[in-house]
Amino acid sequence: MSLMQNTSEISKTDQQVYSITLIRNSPDLPMYIDNMIYESTQSGQKFMEKLVAAFSRAGYRDTKVDDDHYELTNGLDKISLSGKLEDVFKD
Numbered sequence: 001m002s003l004m005q006n007t008s009e010i011s012k013t014d015q016q017v018y019s020i021t022l023i024r025n026s027p028d029l030p031m032y033i034d035n036m037i038y039e040s041t042q043s044g045q046k047f048m049e050k051l052v053a054a055f056s057r058a059g060y061r062d063t064k065v066d067d068d069h070y071e072l073t074n075g076l077d078k079i080s081l082s083g084k085l086e087d088v089f090k091d
């Protein structure tokens with residue numbers, strides 16, 4: 001559970017979103033983190049498949065850990081791409 005969720009001033013709705021996180025580690029560049037939110041798991045996983053295919057065409061080797069997690073590398077850069085279903089909160 002997130003530290004931000006540990007308060008009595010917010011409440012969980014019945015909605016959920018699919019959160020995608022991309023983390024790139026490179027020996028000569030600062031760490032890069034990016035996030036995207038999708039309305040459904042299916043649309044988020046479809047986007048991740050397209051993104052992995054684009055990285056593969058650019059010379060990255062990809063490993064599908066599961067439907068929600070990919071690892072990519074080109075020998076120098078390492079990219080972790082993961083998605084998960086998240087609750088939506090309101091105040």
